[in-house]
Amino acid sequence: MSSSVSPLAPTNVPTLPDLAGVRLATAAAGIRYKGRTDVLLVALDPGTAVAGVFTKSKCPSAPVEWCRDKLKGGSARVLVVNSGNANAFTGKTGRQATTLTASIASKAIGCKPAEVFLASTGVIGEPLDATKFDGVLGKLAETAQPGGWMDAARAIMTTDTFPKVATATVKIGKTKVTINGMAKGAGMIAPDMATMLSFVFTDAPLSASCLQALLKAGVADTFNAVTIDGDTSTSDTLLAFATGAAAKAGAPKISRASDPRLKAFVKAFNAVLADLAEQVARDGEGARKLVEIIVDGATSQASARKIAMSIANSPLVKTAIAGEDANWGRVVMAVGKAGEPADRDKLSIAFNGIRVAKSGARDPSYNEAEVSAAMKKPEIQIKVSLGLGKGRDRVLTCDLTKAYVEINGDYRS
Amino acid sequence: MSSSVSPLAPTNVPTLPDLAGVRLATAAAGIRYKGRTDVLLVALDPGTAVAGVFTKSKCPSAPVEWCRDKLKGGSARVLVVNSGNANAFTGKTGRQATTLTASIASKAIGCKPAEVFLASTGVIGEPLDATKFDGVLGKLAETAQPGGWMDAARAIMTTDTFPKVATATVKIGKTKVTINGMAKGAGMIAPDMATMLSFVFTDAPLSASCLQALLKAGVADTFNAVTIDGDTSTSDTLLAFATGAAAKAGAPKISRASDPRLKAFVKAFNAVLADLAEQVARDGEGARKLVEIIVDGATSQASARKIAMSIANSPLVKTAIAGEDANWGRVVMAVGKAGEPADRDKLSIAFNGIRVAKSGARDPSYNEAEVSAAMKKPEIQIKVSLGLGKGRDRVLTCDLTKAYVEINGDYRS
Numbered sequence: 032m033s034s035s036v037s038p039l040a041p042t043n044v045p046t047l048p049d050l051a052g053v054r055l056a057t058a059a060a061g062i063r064y065k066g067r068t069d070v071l072l073v074a075l076d077p078g079t080a081v082a083g084v085f086t087k088s089k090c091p092s093a094p095v096e097w098c099r100d101k102l103k104g105g106s107a108r109v110l111v112v113n114s115g116n117a118n119a120f121t122g123k124t125g126r127q128a129t130t131l132t133a134s135i136a137s138k139a140i141g142c143k144p145a146e147v148f149l150a151s152t153g154v155i156g157e158p159l160d161a162t163k164f165d166g167v168l169g170k171l172a173e174t175a176q177p178g179g180w181m182d183a184a185r186a187i188m189t190t191d192t193f194p195k196v197a198t199a200t201v202k203i204g205k206t207k208v209t210i211n212g213m214a215k216g217a218g219m220i221a222p223d224m225a226t227m228l229s230f231v232f233t234d235a236p237l238s239a240s241c242l243q244a245l246l247k248a249g250v251a252d253t254f255n256a257v258t259i260d261g262d263t264s265t266s267d268t269l270l271a272f273a274t275g276a277a278a279k280a281g282a283p284k285i286s287r288a289s290d291p292r293l294k295a296f297v298k299a300f301n302a303v304l305a306d307l308a309e310q311v312a313r314d315g316e317g318a319r320k321l322v323e324i325i326v327d328g329a330t331s332q333a334s335a336r337k338i339a340m341s342i343a344n345s346p347l348v349k350t351a352i353a354g355e356d357a358n359w360g361r362v363v364m365a366v367g368k369a370g371e372p373a374d375r376d377k378l379s380i381a382f383n384g385i386r387v388a389k390s391g392a393r394d395p396s397y398n399e400a401e402v403s404a405a406m407k408k409p410e411i412q413i414k415v416s417l418g419l420g421k422g423r424d425r426v427l428t429c430d431l432t433k434a435y436v437e438i439n440g441d442y443r444s
Numbered sequence: 445m446s447s448s449v450s451p452l453a454p455t456n457v458p459t460l461p462d463l464a465g466v467r468l469a470t471a472a473a474g475i476r477y478k479g480r481t482d483v484l485l486v487a488l489d490p491g492t493a494v495a496g497v498f499t500k501s502k503c504p505s506a507p508v509e510w511c512r513d514k515l516k517g518g519s520a521r522v523l524v525v526n527s528g529n530a531n532a533f534t535g536k537t538g539r540q541a542t543t544l545t546a547s548i549a550s551k552a553i554g555c556k557p558a559e560v561f562l563a564s565t566g567v568i569g570e571p572l573d574a575t576k577f578d579g580v581l582g583k584l585a586e587t588a589q590p591g592g593w594m595d596a597a598r599a600i601m602t603t604d605t606f607p608k609v610a611t612a613t614v615k616i617g618k619t620k621v622t623i624n625g626m627a628k629g630a631g632m633i634a635p636d637m638a639t640m641l642s643f644v645f646t647d648a649p650l651s652a653s654c655l656q657a658l659l660k661a662g663v664a665d666t667f668n669a670v671t672i673d674g675d676t677s678t679s680d681t682l683l684a685f686a687t688g689a690a691a692k693a694g695a696p697k698i699s700r701a702s703d704p705r706l707k708a709f710v711k712a713f714n715a716v717l718a719d720l721a722e723q724v725a726r727d728g729e730g731a732r733k734l735v736e737i738i739v740d741g742a743t744s745q746a747s748a749r750k751i752a753m754s755i756a757n758s759p760l761v762k763t764a765i766a767g768e769d770a771n772w773g774r775v776v777m778a779v780g781k782a783g784e785p786a787d788r789d790k791l792s793i794a795f796n797g798i799r800v801a802k803s804g805a806r807d808p809s810y811n812e813a814e815v816s817a818a819m820k821k822p823e824i825q826i827k828v829s830l831g832l833g834k835g836r837d838r839v840l841t842c843d844l845t846k847a848y849v850e851i852n853g854d855y856r857s
Contacts, residue, residue, distance in 0.1 A: 086780075087781070087783070088777065088780030088781055089779070089780045089781075089782070089783065089784070089785070089786045089788075090776050090777070090779055090780030090786055090788040090791070091780070091788070119773070119776075120772075120773060120776045120788060120791075120801070120804060120805060120806075121804075121805055122789055122803060122804040122805030123789075123804075123805075124805070125805075154773075155773035155776070156772065156773050156776075156801065156805065156806045157806070158805075260759040260760065261674075261757075261758075261759065262758050262759060262760045262774075262777060262778070262781065263777065263780065263781035264777060265776060265777055265780055344674075345674075345675050346673040346674065346675060346759070346844075346848070346852070347673065347675045347852055350848070350849050350852035350853035351852065351853060352853075353849065353853040354852070354853035356853070359533075359569065360532070360533060360567075360568040360569050361675075363503050363532075363533050363568070363569075363678060364501065364503070364675060364676065364677060364678055365675070366502070366503055367499075367501030367502045367503030367504070367676065367678055368500070368501055368502075368675065368676035369502070370500070370502065371502070372502070373502040373503060375502075375503040375504070375533065376535060376536075378503070378533075388533070388569065390535060391533060391534075391535040391536075392533060392534055392535035392536075392537070392538075392569065393533075393569045393570070430853075431759075431849060431853070432849060432853070433846040433849045433850065433853075435759070435763070435849075436763050436766065436844060436845060436846045436848075436849060437846065439759070439760055439763035439764065439767070440763035440764060440765075440766040440767035440769075440843075440844070440845070440846075
């Protein structure tokens with residue numbers, strides 16, 4: 032639905048290599064709009080381990096409930112993602128739709144329904160007619176190919192203005208393994224809410240519990256450190272799959288996340304997550320500025336996170352950034368409302384490296400023209416030093432523009 | 445600097461009667477802009493009790509710290525309010541400015557500095573030149589009159605689009621007492637943040653501790669149940685003053701908030717607070733809709749409050765209201781992200797009395813045209829029934845419009 036690509040879109044988009052054990056295919060199933068690609072099927076070789084993290088919403092979508100339940104098995108053979116309908120707040124029919132989709136997918140692949148993973152994004156409160164997958168998933172399973180990652184990333188877009196992919200290669204022992212990931216971000220299918228979906232794949236031979244531990248640790252400073260508007264979708268889903276295919280090339284099977292042989296892999300895995308999460312922020316609804324918020328000198332890292340999130344979610348801070356205004360007064364306000372330890376008279380605040388406030392007052396040495404020029408950049412860093420302790424954290428967000436209100440408010444007017 | 449009055453402004457504005465023991469005067473002291481009224485002095489007769497509640501910000505303004513400290517004395521002789529400069533985040537010079545202002549005011553009135561109460565709103569991070577009050581406060585003390593409440597309410601406005609006043613008369617025993625109040629709301633003096641200031645006066649003979657207890661109880665469901673954008677000013681201040689002048693007319697002196705003779709007074713006092721708080725919501729920056737959110741069936745009242753606030757502060761809900769869209773999916777989202785007990789499949793949601801969702805799915809009986817018509821009204825009620833317990837609560841907010849982003853983001857561009 033978006034007409035123009037975000038000015039914050041990455042300029043270098045990588046070509047994702049084939050990944051042993053993963054085949055992809057997309058189709059137009061007519062879930063909501065005719066003629067647009069709206070289904071992605073990812074076929075996974077036997078022995079694929081799966082891990083997942085989901086929305087913390089107390090009112091999750093039916094596919095989120097399905098995946099949470101099936102994660103217990105630890106094994107995946109197919110992922111089915113549709114856009115056009117989120118199958119959220121659809122009551123009993125929502126559960127029936129996930130059951131039917133999984134049944135169709137399991138027959139198409141030849142696996143148990145418990146090895147089918149599902150994600151849906153789009154309109155909510157409308158029943159998802161899963162019979163539309165009948166026939167479609169069978170054909171996709173037959174035609175799925177190792178390539179086509181960019182098509183896959185496009186199929187799961189809603190009003191994202193660009194497809195989001197990331198990749199890394201790294202060695203476990205002496206064997207090269209690959210990590211490929213895709214995400215969709217805070218886009219919209221009118222009249223509904225933003226949803227974050229992300230899927231990461233590797234051929235590394237990792238156990239499900241190892242992958243789950245890596246994923247849980249990895250999201251803390253990546254996907255969980257990004258906020259667009261502080262709202263949380265009922266459908267947010269991040270699934271990771273490890274096909275284990277690299278074992279044939281000599282990669283050791285690894286069952287513990289703390290295994291020292293995983294050191295380089297963990298770094299690369301987290302970098303893929305960080306890359307995807309940053310792209311989500313870069314494509315925030317109406318975003319014109321990518322905003323990095325760094326808080327240091329807090330009493331703990333958790334305290335620094337709370338303060339950083341308070342700043343990142345403050346409409347007054349976000350509108351100031353949109354107005355290219357180094358409004359440190361609003362940053363003080365957001366620090367103050369976080370409820371965490373802070374001493375007004377020890378606070379320092381810098382925008383893009385230029386300190387504008389120190390020791391509880393305006394920094395008398397700062398140059399207004401220099402700050403104004405810095406605020407025109409597409410990437411803004413706000414650094415807050417509390418001067419209390421060693422707690423440090425970083426979150427990413429974007430500015431709040433009139434385009435955000437337009438995208439989210441104007442479609443019926 | 446708003447050009448037009450909010451479409452949500454009350455149509456009937458009461459004329460506030462004189463209140464024995466209170467005299468008011470305003471002046472243009474040139475705090476920030478020349479020629480605009482920016483100082484209010486309220487002279488209070490000896491024996492006036494004072495109570496206050498303030499921002500929960502960990503980085504409060506210098507006047508907030510001054511008032512908190514002086515409340516211990518329980519006695520007030522003068523209130524000085526200025527617009528144009530909030531004296532917030534001004535370091536040591538902020539404390540010096542409050543001390544100097546209080547010194548000038550105490551000499552003007554003939555009282556102790558500890559009986560001076562201060563509030564400031566406007567630009568932050570700029571030193572407040574309190575020498576500007578020299579001479580001005582003396583003249584105001586001489587010329588202060590029992591009337592002029594509306595001028596006083598105007599003097600404390602920043603970008604409020606209308607002055608906010610409320611009044612009530614009620615009996616304590618057989619004696620009529622009066623309650624007069626004024627507030628300023630979420631207005632702006634570029635380039636700074638919104639601040640809520642409110643001052644309530646009565647001639648009832650109440651002790652300071654009684655008044656403090658009444659105020660603390662009274663704000664819970666009034667000022668603390670209103671949110672514009674979830675942001676909290678460093679300067680939010682609500683002060684209450686009881687001159688006790690009605691004792692001469694026979695009103696009994698009351699020292700406990702639980703005194704049964706106060707029953708009618710408490711009701712009227714809370715009604716004044718509720719009236720002022722609602723006017724603040726009606727004048728939210730860029731607001732075009734007043735939004736009342738009622739949550740019932742929660743596991744407790746506190747839980748209902750958290751869920752109601754989560755809905756009220758959700759940018760996606762607020763932009764939907766601006767777009768006149770009964771987007772109950774976003775309401776479900778906001779319920780889900782509150783983190784409080786909720787069962788998706790028991791939720792019911794109604795907009796202006798029309799149920800659009802029940803039992804975890806769209807209400808099949810609702811009429812889209814009827815809902816669309818209801819959403820065009822200037823006042824929108826969202827009612828969420830959780831179906832879990834007896835917890836109920838209510839909060840007020842407004843919609844999120846492009847005008848909000850303009851007011852808060854565009855002034856430098």
